[in-house]
Amino acid sequence: MKSNSYKKAFTVPELLVVCAFAALLLILFFVQKSNVDAMNRDEKRKTAINAMYYAIEEGFYVQNKYYPETISEDVLTVIDPQLFTDPDGLYINSDFSSYSYEGTNCKDSKCKSYTLRAQLEKEDDYIKRNRNN
Secondary structure, eight states: OOOOOSOOOOOHHHHHHHHHHHHHHHHHHHHHHHHHHHHHHHHHHHHHHHHHHHIIIIIIIHHHSSEESSOOTTTOTTSOGGGGBOTTSOBTTSTTOSEEEEEEEEETTEEEEEEEEEOOSSSSOEEEEOOOO
């Protein structure tokens, strides 16, 4: 009586197919993770710009009847100072910051209008402009 003494195992081509499939899944995972992370950073940028916008409109403008030439935590004291720093750790209006504020039609540091902007990674720039005047 003959017995089968060889062991069953995967062949090299089968192992290569499984490894290639696993590598493809890892690549897709990291690409999607990168996209999700970028969208989260964009949402943080929008939230910060909205907070600055409402602090300017509902706080600063209502109290002073003009817009500031520049903004900072000293000018907009009602919001969290960390909101002036973008997700990359750069302060608003500093070099390479994704946040910018530009007061326009200014005279004696009192402006009639402004543009508040966040450069987003996955969408066009997020822009808020003065609603008064």
